[in-house]
Amino acid sequence: MKIWTMALNTFKEAIRDRILYLLFFFAAVALIFSRLLAMLTVGDRVKIIKDVGLASISLFGMLMAILIGTGLVYKEIDKKTIFTLISKPIHRWQFLLGKFVGLVLTLFIMTALMSLIFLVIIFLHTSKIEGRLLLAILFIFIELVLITAVAILFSCFSTPILSSLFSISFYLIGHFSWGLATLIQKAKPGPTKLLIQGIYAFLPDLENFNFKTEAVYGLVVQPKSYFYSALYGIVYTVFILVLAMLIFKKKDFV
Amino acid sequence: MMNTILRRRKGFATLSLVFLLFFAGAGIISLKNTVDRIPRKKIPGASIIYIPSGKYLKYATFGYSSLAADLIYIWAIQYYSTYTIVDRFKYLEHIFSIIAELDPRYTDPYEVGALIAYYEAKDLKLAFKIMDLGFEKNPDQWVFPFEAGNYARIAKDYETAQKYYERAMKVSGAPDIVARLYAAAGFKTMDFKTSWETWLEIYNTATDEHTKKIASKHLYQVNSALDMNVLREAIKQFRERYRHNPKDLAELIQTGFLTSLPKDLDGKDYLFDPKTGEVRPPSIWWKR
């Protein structure tokens, strides 16, 4: 219950942040621009619109998660608004979890709005809405939830600028790690290979949530794949949040 | 007294700033016009040429590889329609292989790449290469070996044509005409009439928009080739009689060399340049 109070408060804070609307504006522009871009192509126009649309939702969602998330805890510590809050009967972990849920709620609404514009544009072009697109968007959202957790983790101990850099690095590494898999295959067996394999197992594999290609080409995806990817996302998010709680638990607020 | 002087100075300052703004604005517009008129050696984004293998590019796009493929493809279309860039075919293979690496299932670039390779760069081997690549990544697309077969046939290499038609035939969903072409490949040169009929049949029996569109493009091309032959013949006869080019296509009718002016499949007129005597279709057929 207290987590929910904290979450609603964070939601109010995030939704009154101007950066949210700036990013949403750019996302809307990108989505509308996709129609113009599609006119320049020879062949399948809808593919262009789908690609640009899904990429926009993913990119701007990520920016929203990082730019707002990295300030959430840091601002409270820096501006000392956290003093009165900690003196109230609320556990530190409830505070953190509340912040997380609040931002996820905000992102959910923003993603839903962007998706709405996207689907309307698709509908105007193809007169149908494919379930696969919705699934792709769902997994983009799961990825955003994980990134939010990461942003909040960094927000616990570093400034917004550094936290943003770390979070973006996490995102890039996450999309790069499957390239690491190729590297592993080429490596000679031995301690180096084991080391790389160890690192690979642990690094986030954000490509797991990337169903954009499948959605655009209408490829068949096994339900097992969806299920395990979602589970991976949830478990990794929990892992990051627990890490954040541990760091936050014994922090001195000078 | 001081006040009016100050006011006048202020007013003068504002007025001169406004004039400066106006002239700067006019300058911007006229300079842009001048720059636009200078024929470009390259078009913006040409540095894409210098990207190394597409294999590594895929890693650098962090999950947005199909979007990158789209953007490079759209750029390539503009690049290859800019006829002032005379050496644009140098990197044809490279650019389209990058697109293929980024999004192997994207069928449009393979087709358009092969079209450009064959009809514009006059590089048959490259056209085959692109079609082979497309078929390798998309073994369910019969259009790739089919078009390769067509290119081979037009180039009078019937053996290769037959091999390709056989491959296309084996793909489920291939129309019957492919089987017939396979059979005919050994015996006949394709003339315009058969070409037209082939593509018309594909157009009419096509089960998806995609194939229909390809067929319609080819229909346009055959039709315009036919029309242009007629026009060129008329122009040639005109020149033999009058020893100069007609001033426009209408003159051919007036002087009785043509009964009517052919229009392209979209209903538009063909373009004629009286200075060179060249005739051109109003649309680039592979771009329609």
Place this chain on the structure above:
Amino acid sequence: MATVLQIDNLYKAFQVGFIPRKKEILRGISFSVDSGEIFGYLGPNGAGKTTTLKCVLGLIFPDRGQIEIFGHPHLSLEGKERLGYLPENPYFYDYLTASEFLDFYAQLFRLKKREKKEKIQSLLQLVGLEKARDLQLRKFSRGMLQRIGLAQALINDPDLLFLDEPLGGLDPLGRKEIRDIIVRLKEERKTVFLCSHILQDIEMICDRVAIVVSGRIISQGALQDLISEKILFTEVMLSGLAFDDLISLGEPLWARGEKIFLRVLHEENIEKLLTLVHDRKGKIHSIVPRTETLEDIFVEIVKQG
């Protein structure tokens, strides 16, 4: 009388500087606060007042020592349910309005809806901010922030109230209002823990004080015990006499027109002075005996420490 706050042997050191060096802030703080009293916690800047308070509230974790609130370990939620805290130079969520802000904290105490509304209304009235109830906190002045801070500290009707420099940044009228509120809280049998620099106010309202210097408690006890009732000197304002007459009796401080302001050290001299004025037909305008003030003691103690 029950002990509401018990602090034993509190130690805290921070690592400061690029090459971390240990800086000790608290070096064995021990004291206790009893129920129903107003307790003053004094000390020069950097003595460790705010650090002690932050340890009690769970913002900082001490290296050694024990803290108990109402007999519970200080970090427990039971303890926190009954306390309120107003930090120094308060800063709150600037995107919330005054009523939203109080509502948020009320929810953390799980007050019921109607209870909440009434409580918020009465608190806003108490601190004189009803008119600003729908104003965003970012538009509040320093004094207004102080008041809303006090309101949030009182939202749960706390039995123990921690106030860190509550009178800073307020005009004299504001200070009187806050002082009155604190005294009223005492009448309602609440305990108030007050950190302050403004010794006049402490002297006016506190029952007991503790003085901290460099992380140690130098002196603690009831105010009346610390400050002797002894008269230090008497300040007399008179007219009708000449300077030379007064030199032997006291120290003339200043003169304005006819009036002379005199400091008399010994009580016998007062008698002699009064006789002298009567004889010379002068006039006594005022006689004010000055006892020891908290400020005197404080300065003395800090100098020694």
